[in-house]
Amino acid sequence: MTTPTVLRPHAEDQYADELAVLAKHDDRPRPPGWRLSPWAVTTYILGDADHPGGVITPKYIGPRRIVEVAVATLATDRALLLLGVPGTAKTWLSEHLAAAVSGDSTLLVQGTAGTAEEAVRYGWNYARLLAEGPSREALTPSPVMRAMAEGRLARVEELTRMPSDVQDALITVLSEKTLPIPELNEETQAAKGFNVIATANDRDRGVNELSSALRRRFNTVVLPVPASAEEEVEIVSRRVAQLGRSLELPETPAGLEEIRRVVTVFRELRSGVTSDGRTKVKTPSGTLSTAEAISVLTSGIALAAHFGDGVLRPSDVAAGIVGAVVQDPVSDRVIWQEYLETVVREREEWRDFYRACRDAG
Ligand SMILES: Nc1ncnc2c1ncn2[C@@H]1O[C@H](COP(=O)(O)OP(=O)(O)OP(=O)(O)O)[C@@H](O)[C@H]1O
Numbered sequence: 001m002t003t004p005t006v007l008r009p010h011a012e013d014q015y016a017d018e019l020a021v022l023a024k025h026d027d028r029p030r031p032p033g034w035r036l037s038p039w040a041v042t043t044y045i046l047g048d049a050d051h052p053g054g055v056i057t058p059k060y061i062g063p064r065r066i067v068e069v070a071v072a073t074l075a076t077d078r079a080l081l082l083l084g085v086p087g088t089a090k091t092w093l094s095e096h097l098a099a100a101v102s103g104d105s106t107l108l109v110q111g112t113a114g115t116a117e118e119a120v121r122y123g124w125n126y127a128r129l130l131a132e133g134p135s136r137e138a139l140t141p142s143p144v145m146r147a148m149a150e151g152r153l154a155r156v157e158e159l160t161r162m163p164s165d166v167q168d169a170l171i172t173v174l175s176e177k178t179l180p181i182p183e184l185n186e187e188t189q190a191a192k193g194f195n196v197i198a199t200a201n202d203r204d205r206g207v208n209e210l211s212s213a214l215r216r217r218f219n220t221v222v223l224p225v226p227a228s229a230e231e232e233v234e235i236v237s238r239r240v241a242q243l244g245r246s247l248e249l250p251e252t253p254a255g256l257e258e259i260r261r262v263v264t265v266f267r268e269l270r271s272g273v274t275s276d277g278r279t280k281v282k283t284p285s286g287t288l289s290t291a292e293a294i295s296v297l298t299s300g301i302a303l304a305a306h307f308g309d310g311v312l313r314p315s316d317v318a319a320g321i322v323g324a325v326v327q328d329p330v331s332d333r334v335i336w337q338e339y340l341e342t343v344v345r346e347r348e349e350w351r352d353f354y355r356a357c358r359d360a361g
Pocket residue numbers: 059060061062084085086087088089090091092093199200201226235239290291294
C-alpha cells in the first residue's frame with residue numbers, strides 16, 4: 001500500500017483500481033503465474049474507454065501491434081528487449097507491463113557501468129556469513145532471483161550499460177531458468193510466470209554490445225518515435241496533465257497552443273525540415289525526445305503557476321526549449337539562432353514566442 005506522501009507511487013498501486021476491474025472481467029486464459037490474460041494486459045496498456053467495468057486510461061500511446069508482440073513474448077520462454085532512442089517510453093512500458101502481468105514492478109536491476117554480478121545473481125550478508133557460514137539465511141537474493149522464486153517479471157534497465165560479464169550472468173538464467181548457488185550446492189529454479197524485460201538505448205549501442213548468446217535469448221521490440229505531430233501532442237498533453245496532478249501544481253490551463261508549438265519546434269529540429277516540408281533546418285546534438293518536451297512543459301507550468309498569472313505563456317517555455325536545444329554551447333547555439341531567425345521569425349502567429357526565445361537565449 002502507498003501512503004499519501006509518496007512522490008511517485010508504483011504503477012500497480014497508482015492503477016490498482018483499473019487492474020482490479022480488468023481482473024474481474026477477464027475471462028480469457030491466463031498463462032501460468034500471470035495476474036491477467038495477455039488480452040487484458042494489452043487493454044491495460046493501451047486503455048479502453050468502453051470497458052464494461054469502467055474507463056481504462058491509456059498508458060502507452062503507439063501501435064497496438066507493438067504492444068501485442070511485447071506481451072505475447074512474455075508468455076513464451078524468450079525474454080523481452082525493448083529497444084529505442086531515448087524518451088520513447090521504454091522504461092515506462094516495462095514498468096506497466098510488470099505491474100499488469102505480475103502485480104509488481106519493483107523487481108528492478110539498474111544497469112550501469114558499476115553494476116556487479118550480485119545485482120543479477122545473489123550476494124551475502126557478511127555478518128551472518130561469518131557467524132553462521134554459508135546458508136540460505138545468509139544469502140541476499142537479487143531482484144532477478146526473487147522474481148524467479150516468486151514467478152514474476154524481473155526488469156533490467158539499460159542492459160547495454162552493464163559490463164559484458166555481468167550481462168552474461170543472465171544467460172543461464174534465461175536458458176536454463178535456474179540460478180545455481182555453488183556455495184550451498186543448491187539452485188533456485190524459476191517458478192512459472194518468471195520472465196525478464198530489459199530496456200536498452202539505441203544511442204548506447206556499442207557501449208557494451210550484447211553478446212550474441214544473450215541476444216538470441218531475447219525478442220527485440222523497437223519502440224518508435226511518435227509517428228505524427230498529433231500523436232506526439234496527445235502523448236505530451238496527457239503526460240503533462242498527469243504529472244501536474246501528481247506534483248500538485250496549481251491548476252493551469254495547459255495551453256494546447258503552447259504544447260503544439262513545443263512539439264512542432266522539437267519535431268522540426270529533430271527531422272531537419274519544417275513541418276510544411278519547405279525549409280531545411282540543421283539538427284542540433286541533443287535528442288529532443290518526447291520525454292524532454294514533457295519536462296519543458298511541466299517546468300513551464302510550474303513557472304506560470306508560481307511566478308506568472310497562472311496561464312502558460314511563451315515566456316514560460318522559452319527558457320526550457322533553449323536549454324533542451326542548446327546542449328553544446330557553441331555549435332548548437334548557432335543552429336538555434338539560425339532556426340529562430342529563418343523559421344520562427346517568419347511565422348505571423350509566433351511573434352510572442354519569437355520575442356520570448358530571443359530574450360531567453
Ligand atoms: N508513446 C508514448 N506513450 C506514452 N508516454 C510516452 C510515450 N513516449 C514517451 N512517453 C513519456 O515519456 C516519458 C519518458 O519515457 P521513458 O523514461 O520511459 O523513456 P525511455 O525510453 O526509457 O528513455 P531513456 O532511453 O532515456 O531511458 C514518460 O513519462 C512517458 O510517459
